[in-house]
């Protein structure tokens with residue numbers, strides 16, 4: 151009897167032990183589904199890298215594009231946005247795009263000129279006087295022509311986004327007349343046109359990646375720079391500069407591009423949704439960017455010690471005359487038709 155009892159206990163213990171060991175083989179765990187998770191295995195992930203802060207026109211547009219696309223595709227596409235150059239700096243992002251480490255970027259026009267020199271058009275000083283002309287150029291014939299030039303160069307051009315007019319800043323002195331630029335060092339983006347612009351002003355242009363600008367201003371590697379208010383504000387460069395001239399002398403915009411092979415591999419319906427999401431976002435950024443820059447200028451005026459000067463129309467004419475040779479250089483390369491298209495818009 152005792153033997154029987156101990157055997158039963160022993161068998162029960164072994165049974166319990168085996169049950170716990172094997173329970174995962176028999177029990178199906180309940181999975182929690184929500185809309186985003188359905189079809190997770192087939193989800194298309196688009197990594198979108200850019201270098202500016204999140205609270206800038208481009209930063210917000212990238213985020214907005216991701217949300218619209220997620221909604222439109224009911225979670226089939228997930229756009230992951232990496233701001234602030236967190237993955238790649240502006241000098242690295244193009245190579246990363248071509249090798250498909252990331253699938254989308256939105257570099258400034260200047261940074262496109264290596265693969266498509268015609269994009270230098272938008273670096274020409276005083277090309278635009280009004281933002282409505284910019285909008286027409288970006289969404290019309292000019293934008294389409296420039297995007298088409300990217301075909302077969304490894305990237306698919308999706309859209310042109312706008313940030314706004316560029317302003318000049320300096321630590322050394324107020325920038326009112328062309329002579330004021332003499333012998334100062336200015337940070338520039340990699341662009342033959344911008345380089346020429348500062349050379350004509352007898353200044354020394356220095357190419358510096360966007361994420362290094364704060365340090366280069368802080369350490370006086372350069373004396374000044376040109377950029378939009380949203381970049382000057384969100385990167386706190388205004389704390390390091392003593393003078394700013396509201397000159398609206400140049401325009402900063404972005405070419406939104408995707409890796410071409412990646413694009414070609416996408417199903418037709420996803421390509422259509424991406425184009426729709428891009429059109430919505432482009433409309434949004436064209437409307438919002440100006441307001442954001444205006445608001446941030448008010449903040450700078452309120453919070454910083456920087457002296458701000460508004461260039462008069464007469465003073466602008468003097469700058470224009472001084473910078474005219476930049477146009478001559480651009481036109482030498484058979485780009486006359488593009489400039490004429492812009493001139494037509496303005497009339």
Ligand code: SIN
Pocket residue numbers: 201202208240257258313339359360377381402
């Ligand atoms: C950007 O707005 O993407 C950066 C522009 C710059 O390099 O100054």
